Amino acid sequence: MESIIEYEEENDINVEFNDKYKYILELIKENSVDELCHYLHLNSINLSQLNNEKFDILIYAIENDSSIAMLNCILEQCHYKTLNYYILKNYSYYSPLALALVKNRFDVANVLLKNKADIHYRMFDCSIYQFLFNKNALNKHNLLYMLNNSISINWLQPKIPRLIEDCLYKRKNDLIQFIFYFFIFDVEFILNFLKIYKTRIPLSSHQLNEKLLKEKGKIVVLDNWYNLAFEKESYDIFNILLKNDLREQKIILKILLNSREYIDQLFFADNLNLFINKIKSGELHFDVDKNVLNVMMTAKEKRKKVVEIIDRNNTKELESYIDVNSISLVDLNGHHFDVLIYGIENHISFEMITYIVEQYSGTTLNYFIGGDFIKTPLSTAISHNQFDVADLLIKKGADINYCVFKGITSRDSIPCYLYENELINNSNLRYILNCNGLDKEYVINFINMLSKKKPYTPPEAFLEIIMKHYIFDHDFILHILYVYKHGIPLSREQLQHQITKEKSKVPVRDWWYKKALDKKNYRAFRILFEHDQRPSKYQILNKIFKLYDYYDRENGCEKSNAFIFNLKNSNINIPIESSYINGLSMLSKHRRNIVVFIYNDNIHGLELYLKENNISLYSFNSEGNYWRSEDGFDILIYAIENDASIPMLQFIINQYEHLNYFNCCYFNYKYDYDYHHDFKRYPYDSMLSNYYYVTEDDDSNYYFNNAYKIPMRTPLFSAITGKKESIINLLIENGADINYQINHRLDGDIVHLLYQFNHLSEENLKLILNHGYQTQDTIDHLEEELEREPSYLTNFNFIEIIFRHYLKEAKRRNNNVFIVKREWFRMALQHKIFNLLELFIKYDSRERTSVLDQLYDLYEENNHPQDSHTNSCSTSYGEIYLFVNMTKDEELKKEIENYLITKNNSLNKRKKKTNIHLTSTVEKLDTSKRKRKTNT
Incomplete structure (x- = not known):
C-alpha cells in the first residue's frame, strides 16, 4: 500500500x-x-x-x-x-x-x-x-x-446523506449497497420478526405495513441522489434508491422529469428522452404506463401552447385545450416555470387566475420556482400590487408566513424577500402588515433589513408605515369598534392595558438606534424613540451608550464620545438633562482607568483610585447597575480572563460581598440575532445555508472579535475554562460555591453551563467533582436529565465519570456495601450505555450471579413488552453480544460469557422457550473463543 x-x-x-x-x-x-x-x-x-x-x-x-x-x-x-x-x-x-x-x-x-x-x-x-x-x-x-x-450505531445515522452523496460522486456503489443493506431490514429487524413468529405474537396487516414503512424510512432518499446516480450511469443504485423511497413513484417521476428538462435547457442536452427510454427499456424500475411517458415527452410543446393562450387572456380557450388534451397544468411546471406565476406576472384577468387556481386543487400554493428571482405565487401577486389575486391565494391556502429557506434570520419571508429584491413599496407593505396572522418576527426582521447601505427608498418611510399600520392595525381597530358597538364594559385600566400590549407588538431593539445614528438618520431615531415602550427614556439612552462603549473596548474607536456629542448638540432632538450626559462620561472613564490598573498589576494605584473617587467595586458591578446587567463587564471576571496576578485577584475579591453570582453579555452576535440584517450569505459550504458575515462599517471588526464570546459566566466558570487551577482554589477558599445555581432549574449549575457553551471535558468534570460538586440531584433526576436536548449525560464518558464518583462515595459511606438500583440497570440497558452497565456490575456488592440474573431479567422484560397490542420492543442488533464485546475488564468479560453460556444450557435442559437473541449470542461467543484459542 x-x-x-x-x-x-x-x-x-x-x-x-x-x-x-x-x-x-x-x-x-x-x-x-x-x-x-x-x-x-x-x-x-x-x-x-x-x-x-x-x-x-x-x-x-x-x-x-x-x-x-x-x-x-x-x-x-x-x-x-x-x-x-x-x-x-x-x-x-x-x-x-x-x-x-x-x-x-x-x-x-x-x-x-x-x-x-x-x-x-x-x-x-x-x-x-x-x-x-x-x-x-x-x-x-x-x-x-x-x-x-461501536457502543451504538446511532452516530452514523445523521452522516448517511452526505456519505451516500459522496459515494455517488465517486461511484462507490458497493459502499452504497452496504449502507442500505446494513441499515434497512438489518439483523435487528429480522431477529425481531423471527421472535414475533416464534412466540406467535398476533400482527395485523396494518401493523406489519407500519413496521415495514418505518424500517424503510430510516434512510430518507433525496432527489439529487437520483440525478447523481443517473449522471454516473449507476442504474443499479438508482433502482436501490427507488426501492427504498417511501414516496409514490408518480411523485418521484414528476420531480425527476422536471429535473432532466431543466438540465437539458442548461446544457442543450437530451437527458429527458434518454431518461424516459431507460424507463421504457426496464433499466430503471418505474412502474408507470408507457402512454403516460409519451404524454410527458411532449410536455414542452404543450407548455408552449398554454403560454400562448394565457398571453391571449382567453379563459374559455384554455379550458377547452386542457379538456381536449387531457393534461394537468401542474404537470407543465418546472424548476424555472410555473403556469400560475406566469399568469400573475403578465396581469391576466382575475377570471383566468381563478380558473388556473382551481386547476391547482389538491396542490399546495406554498412553493417556489427559481430564475432571476426566487418567486412564490403570493410574493409575485404582492410584488405586482395585485391584492385581489393575493386575497384569492390566501383564501385558497397560500401562507403569508411561507419562507423559501427556513433559516435563523427568516430573511426569506415575503416582506424581507421583497425588500431584498427592491420590490417593496408603500402599498404592498401596508397590505402585508394588514394580513391576518403575520408573524411578528418577520416584521422585526424587516426592520433589521432597513439599516442596509444604500437603501433604494429612505428607510424611515417604511419604518413609519410599520409603526402606523402594524401597530393599531385593522384587527385592533375592529376589536375596539366591536367593544363599543356592543356596549361591552371596559375600564380605563383595561383599555390602557390593551393599548400598551398593542404598542409592544414591535419591541424596539438597541441595534436599530445604533444603526440610525451611524447613518445620521435622526428621523428614524426619533420614530423609534417615540414608539419605544420601555418605561424610562433614560433607560433606553443608557443601553445605547453601553452598546457604543462596548465597541470602544474592542476596537479603540470613540463611538461613545460621538454619541455623547450627538446628545449635547441636539442632533437627536429629544429633551435630556446635562447632568445625565456628564454622568455617562464619568462612568466610562472610571471603568477604563480600573482596567489599566489591573493590566499593569498596580494594586496600590487601584486602591488609591477607588478611595479618591469613592468607588466600591462590588457596587460598580452589582446586578441591575450600569454595567453587569447587559454588557458582560465584571471587574473580577475581567481580571481572571486577562491573567491578573493572584495578589491582584485577592485584592479585588476582598471588595466583593460574595463570589456566587453570574454575569450576562447580550451584546454578542452569536447568541443575539437582532442584528442579522447586516449579514451576507457566504456559500463556502453548500451543505449549510445559514453562515453570515458582517459586510459594513466598524461592526465587522466587532463581529470577528466577539462571535464566540460566552454570554453567561461566573468567576469559577472563567477560571475552569481557562484551566487556571490556582485561581479555582483561590475562589473556593474565598467562598465560591462549586454547587452555585444561576437559576432554579436542573440546568443552572456549573456543569450544565460548561456543557452548554462547549467547555465541558472529562478533565474539568473530574476537577469539579473533586472540589465537592454534589451529584445527588443529578442522580435523583436521571431520566429527566437524559431526555433533555441536549444533555451532557448522553456522552457515555461523562455519565460514567458522574456515576463512578457517586458510587465510590456511596460505598465509602456504607462500609463498602452498595446495591445498584434496578431502575439504573434498566436506564443503562435502555440507552445502551454499556460502559455504565459494566460499572454497575463491578460496584454492586451482591454476588455476581445475582447481579447478572437481574440484568438478564431486565433484558427479557425489554424484549417481551407487557402490552401485546403494541408489539413493540426495544432490542437492537446483537445487544447482548455487543455488551459483552464492549466490556473492557477481561475478567468480568469472561464471567459474563460463562454466565450466558450456563444460562442458555439451563434453558435448553429445562426445555423452556429459547431466547433467540441469547442463543445467537452464545454461538457468537463460542466462535470468538475458538478464534482466540486459534490465535494463541
Whole structure:
C-alpha cells in the first residue's frame, strides 16, 4: 500500500537523527522484531524519545505495515499512557487506530482496542470516521468494523446523506449497497420478526405495513441522489434508491422529469428522452404506463401552447385545450416555470387566475420556482400590487408566513424577500402588515433589513408605515369598534392595558438606534424613540451608550464620545438633562482607568483610585447597575480572563460581598440575532445555508472579535475554562460555591453551563467533582436529565465519570456495601450505555450471579413488552453480544460469557422457550473463543 504520511524532514524526530535511530526505523520497516528488541536492550534506548507532536513510532510502524509482534514490542517499550492521541503532520491529524483503519489492518485495530483505544476518539475536531471520509479511505469493510465495535450505531445515522452523496460522486456503489443493506431490514429487524413468529405474537396487516414503512424510512432518499446516480450511469443504485423511497413513484417521476428538462435547457442536452427510454427499456424500475411517458415527452410543446393562450387572456380557450388534451397544468411546471406565476406576472384577468387556481386543487400554493428571482405565487401577486389575486391565494391556502429557506434570520419571508429584491413599496407593505396572522418576527426582521447601505427608498418611510399600520392595525381597530358597538364594559385600566400590549407588538431593539445614528438618520431615531415602550427614556439612552462603549473596548474607536456629542448638540432632538450626559462620561472613564490598573498589576494605584473617587467595586458591578446587567463587564471576571496576578485577584475579591453570582453579555452576535440584517450569505459550504458575515462599517471588526464570546459566566466558570487551577482554589477558599445555581432549574449549575457553551471535558468534570460538586440531584433526576436536548449525560464518558464518583462515595459511606438500583440497570440497558452497565456490575456488592440474573431479567422484560397490542420492543442488533464485546475488564468479560453460556444450557435442559437473541449470542461467543484459542 502507498504511504499515507509523508515524512519530509529528519528533524521530525525529537532527538538527533543519527545512525542509531536511523537503524531503528530500518528495523521497523523490515519488520525485524527480535533484532529490534535486542538492539534496544543492548543500547539502553528509550524508544519513546523519538515521539513528539509530528512523529510517533507506533504510527510509523502501522504506516509501514508492521506485524502484530512488532507492534506489541513497541507498545511494551513505549509504555503509552493512552492510545487516544494524535500527531499533526502536513496539516492532517493521525492517530494509531485511524491509520490502522485507513489501511484495513483490522488485526492491528483489534490490538489497539484491546489496549483501550477508543473507536469514537476525536483527533482535535475530527472523528476517526471523518478522517476516513476525508482521506477517501472509507469502504464497506472498515465501516462495518467501526459499526461492530461501536457502543451504538446511532452516530452514523445523521452522516448517511452526505456519505451516500459522496459515494455517488465517486461511484462507490458497493459502499452504497452496504449502507442500505446494513441499515434497512438489518439483523435487528429480522431477529425481531423471527421472535414475533416464534412466540406467535398476533400482527395485523396494518401493523406489519407500519413496521415495514418505518424500517424503510430510516434512510430518507433525496432527489439529487437520483440525478447523481443517473449522471454516473449507476442504474443499479438508482433502482436501490427507488426501492427504498417511501414516496409514490408518480411523485418521484414528476420531480425527476422536471429535473432532466431543466438540465437539458442548461446544457442543450437530451437527458429527458434518454431518461424516459431507460424507463421504457426496464433499466430503471418505474412502474408507470408507457402512454403516460409519451404524454410527458411532449410536455414542452404543450407548455408552449398554454403560454400562448394565457398571453391571449382567453379563459374559455384554455379550458377547452386542457379538456381536449387531457393534461394537468401542474404537470407543465418546472424548476424555472410555473403556469400560475406566469399568469400573475403578465396581469391576466382575475377570471383566468381563478380558473388556473382551481386547476391547482389538491396542490399546495406554498412553493417556489427559481430564475432571476426566487418567486412564490403570493410574493409575485404582492410584488405586482395585485391584492385581489393575493386575497384569492390566501383564501385558497397560500401562507403569508411561507419562507423559501427556513433559516435563523427568516430573511426569506415575503416582506424581507421583497425588500431584498427592491420590490417593496408603500402599498404592498401596508397590505402585508394588514394580513391576518403575520408573524411578528418577520416584521422585526424587516426592520433589521432597513439599516442596509444604500437603501433604494429612505428607510424611515417604511419604518413609519410599520409603526402606523402594524401597530393599531385593522384587527385592533375592529376589536375596539366591536367593544363599543356592543356596549361591552371596559375600564380605563383595561383599555390602557390593551393599548400598551398593542404598542409592544414591535419591541424596539438597541441595534436599530445604533444603526440610525451611524447613518445620521435622526428621523428614524426619533420614530423609534417615540414608539419605544420601555418605561424610562433614560433607560433606553443608557443601553445605547453601553452598546457604543462596548465597541470602544474592542476596537479603540470613540463611538461613545460621538454619541455623547450627538446628545449635547441636539442632533437627536429629544429633551435630556446635562447632568445625565456628564454622568455617562464619568462612568466610562472610571471603568477604563480600573482596567489599566489591573493590566499593569498596580494594586496600590487601584486602591488609591477607588478611595479618591469613592468607588466600591462590588457596587460598580452589582446586578441591575450600569454595567453587569447587559454588557458582560465584571471587574473580577475581567481580571481572571486577562491573567491578573493572584495578589491582584485577592485584592479585588476582598471588595466583593460574595463570589456566587453570574454575569450576562447580550451584546454578542452569536447568541443575539437582532442584528442579522447586516449579514451576507457566504456559500463556502453548500451543505449549510445559514453562515453570515458582517459586510459594513466598524461592526465587522466587532463581529470577528466577539462571535464566540460566552454570554453567561461566573468567576469559577472563567477560571475552569481557562484551566487556571490556582485561581479555582483561590475562589473556593474565598467562598465560591462549586454547587452555585444561576437559576432554579436542573440546568443552572456549573456543569450544565460548561456543557452548554462547549467547555465541558472529562478533565474539568473530574476537577469539579473533586472540589465537592454534589451529584445527588443529578442522580435523583436521571431520566429527566437524559431526555433533555441536549444533555451532557448522553456522552457515555461523562455519565460514567458522574456515576463512578457517586458510587465510590456511596460505598465509602456504607462500609463498602452498595446495591445498584434496578431502575439504573434498566436506564443503562435502555440507552445502551454499556460502559455504565459494566460499572454497575463491578460496584454492586451482591454476588455476581445475582447481579447478572437481574440484568438478564431486565433484558427479557425489554424484549417481551407487557402490552401485546403494541408489539413493540426495544432490542437492537446483537445487544447482548455487543455488551459483552464492549466490556473492557477481561475478567468480568469472561464471567459474563460463562454466565450466558450456563444460562442458555439451563434453558435448553429445562426445555423452556429459547431466547433467540441469547442463543445467537452464545454461538457468537463460542466462535470468538475458538478464534482466540486459534490465535494463541
